[in-house]
Amino acid sequence: MAEYSAFALLKNALSGNRDWRPAWRKPDPKPTYDVIIVGGGGHGLSTAYYLAKEHGITNVAVLEKGYLGSGNVGRNTVTVRSNYLLPQNIRFYEHSMKMWEELSHDLNYNVMFSQRGVLALGHSPGQIDEFARRGNAMRHLGVDAELMDVAAIKKLMPGIDETASARFPIVGGLMQRRAGTARHDAVAWGYARAADRRGVDILENCEVNGFIKDGDRVVGVTTSRGEIRAKKIAVAVAGSTGHVMRMAGVDRLPIESHVLQAFVTESIKPFLDTVVTFGMGHFYMNQSDKGGLVYGGDIDGYNSYAQRGNLPIVEDVMSEMLALFPSLAPVRVLRSWGGIMDMSMDGSPIITTGPLPGMYLNCGWCYGGFKATPASGFCFAHTIARDQPHEFNAPFSLDRFHSGAVIDDKGQGATPRLH
Amino acid sequence: MLITCPYCGPRDVSEYTYQGDGNRTRPEPASTDQEAWNAYVYDRVNIAGAHHEIWQHSGGCRAHLAVVRSTTTHKIASVGFVREAGHRKHERHARPGAKA
Numbered sequence: 001m002a003e004y005s006a007f008a009l010l011k012n013a014l015s016g017n018r019d020w021r022p023a024w025r026k027p028d029p030k031p032t033y034d035v036i037i038v039g040g041g042g043h044g045l046s047t048a049y050y051l052a053k054e055h056g057i058t059n060v061a062v063l064e065k066g067y068l069g070s071g072n073v074g075r076n077t078v079t080v081r082s083n084y085l086l087p088q089n090i091r092f093y094e095h096s097m098k099m100w101e102e103l104s105h106d107l108n109y110n111v112m113f114s115q116r117g118v119l120a121l122g123h124s125p126g127q128i129d130e131f132a133r134r135g136n137a138m139r140h141l142g143v144d145a146e147l148m149d150v151a152a153i154k155k156l157m158p159g160i161d162e163t164a165s166a167r168f169p170i171v172g173g174l175m176q177r178r179a180g181t182a183r184h185d186a187v188a189w190g191y192a193r194a195a196d197r198r199g200v201d202i203l204e205n206c207e208v209n210g211f212i213k214d215g216d217r218v219v220g221v222t223t224s225r226g227e228i229r230a231k232k233i234a235v236a237v238a239g240s241t242g243h244v245m246r247m248a249g250v251d252r253l254p255i256e257s258h259v260l261q262a263f264v265t266e267s268i269k270p271f272l273d274t275v276v277t278f279g280m281g282h283f284y285m286n287q288s289d290k291g292g293l294v295y296g297g298d299i300d301g302y303n304s305y306a307q308r309g310n311l312p313i314v315e316d317v318m319s320e321m322l323a324l325f326p327s328l329a330p331v332r333v334l335r336s337w338g339g340i341m342d343m344s345m346d347g348s349p350i351i352t353t354g355p356l357p358g359m360y361l362n363c364g365w366c367y368g369g370f371k372a373t374p375a376s377g378f379c380f381a382h383t384i385a386r387d388q389p390h391e392f393n394a395p396f397s398l399d400r401f402h403s404g405a406v407i408d409d410k411g412q413g414a415t416p417r418l419h
Numbered sequence: 420m421l422i423t424c425p426y427c428g429p430r431d432v433s434e435y436t437y438q439g440d441g442n443r444t445r446p447e448p449a450s451t452d453q454e455a456w457n458a459y460v461y462d463r464v465n466i467a468g469a470h471h472e473i474w475q476h477s478g479g480c481r482a483h484l485a486v487v488r489s490t491t492t493h494k495i496a497s498v499g500f501v502r503e504a505g506h507r508k509h510e511r512h513a514r515p516g517a518k519a
Contacts, residue, residue, distance in 0.1 A: 240467075241465075242463075242464075242465030242466065242467065243466075243467040246466070246467075251464065252458070252462040252463060252464060252465075253462065253463065253465065254461040254462055254463065255463065255465060256440070256463050256465050257465055257467075257490070301437050302437040302472070302488075303440070303465065303470055303472065303490045304490050304493070305467040305490045305491045306490070306491055306492060306493055310420045310432055310493070312431070312432060312433040345460075345461045345463075401457065401460075401461040401462075402454070402457045402461070414460050414461055415439075417437065417439075
């Protein structure tokens with residue numbers, strides 16, 4: 001397999017870059033595996049990697065219906081952060097943040113992790129009080145958080161409208177400096193190569209169209225590339241969870257699928273050093289290394305499996321961008337796209353054994369699946385290998401909705417379109 | 420996306436408010452069946468295909484509408500009033516003691 005080093009770069013440069021080998025193999029499916037992971041996105045690939053690395057389970061297949069990177073792992077806005085309020089979420093996402101800090105070395109693959117900071121803007125004294133509370137909750141558990149005043153924010157991002165005549169004047173903000181962005185394609189490719197190198201089969205263009213059952217127990221899947229059986233079947237298909245789980249006979253879950261649109265502008269000169277989120281609506285933006293502004297807002301608000309949205313939200317997102325940065329009005333939008341979010345009923349994820357014997361489920365990532373990629377795979381691999389959760393995902397059970405132990409970080413109740 | 424309100428005709432989706440999954444059945448208010456209440460509050464059909472849902476024409480006549488819409492194409496198969504026959508299961512239950 002291709003190893004990346006200064007020496008390899010030099011050697012391949014001298015031979016005209018003709019001898020690079022593919023980053024992962026394209027094997028044919030074997031009839032049986034120890035573990036099948038349905039879904040070749042970030043979470044599925046990282047699960048396969050940590051199954052092999054942490055638990056020595058290498059007879060694993062990752063099934064991807066398209067090509068690697070064609071689903072949500074390539075449709076997000078690349079933000080990585082751990083600025084949560086409730087301890088269950090802070091612990092999990094901070095574990096993820098620590099894994100991000102080491103990920104490029106761990107995978108021998110540059111995921112372009114950039115700790116450029118994530119700043120949440122507040123527009124009223126009450127909101128700043130809430131930020132202070134959140135920041136204290138984070139610092140209490142060892143996560144960095146810092147309140148910023150308007151002058152410091154203006155210095156950090158000169159393009160922002162900080163005047164009192166802004167539609168929603170800025171009062172302050174909560175900054176997490178260790179947060180930032182990573183390159184989503186590199187995350188998928190890096191995990192794929194690292195998992196493949198440890199023996200995992202990555203089966204692309206292999207769409208699951210049914211589950212094989214022995215009584216209640218799930219023992220295999222039927223796919224567009226034939227029947228494959230395994231002792232354990234793990235499902236990590238994000239927005240398609242409802243659709244895939246219905247094939248297994250689970251017709252109701254505490255999730256809804258919604259479309260989230262994102263946008264990128266033409267490249268402009270360096271404009272924004274950090275990731276900024278707008279506290280009076282729902283808007284977030286960063287500038288890519290190429291110079292394009294990458295941004296998004298709310299989900300469209302109704303159930304959807306279509307990877308495209310509708311125009312009212314486009315208008316909403318654009319108006320929020322201009323409320324913050326009026327100078328961006330002449331900048332042209334290059335393209336927009338939609339990804340499907342599996343919105344859970346309390347806004348927190350589900351990583352669990354079941355709901356059927358032989359099955360494991362990873363879903364409910366709402367807006368925030370990308371930042372969770374390393375910890376999600378790490379915890380899911382632990383759950384699959386040991387048939388019990390890791391301490392970090394123990395609170396993220398499926399039965400919390402029926403036992404009453406919901407993790408409602410945003411305090412919005414069982415209305416997923418509000419999370 | 421256009422939704423054709425039976426009163427007002429075709430109107431832009433921005434005039435409407437999504438009220439969620441129309442497949443849920445609310446237990447009787449006096450019910451103490453915890454599983455039934457949990458299922459009503461938390462469990463969703465979330466189908467990829469024809470989805471029964473409730474919308475309110477909040478920017479128009481304010482009627483509550485039972486809509487069948489494809490979640491894969493956004494195409495709308497039917498729009499009716501929630502109160503009409505065939506959509507009765509979506510109707511809110513009367514308060515205890517109220518006339519049926």
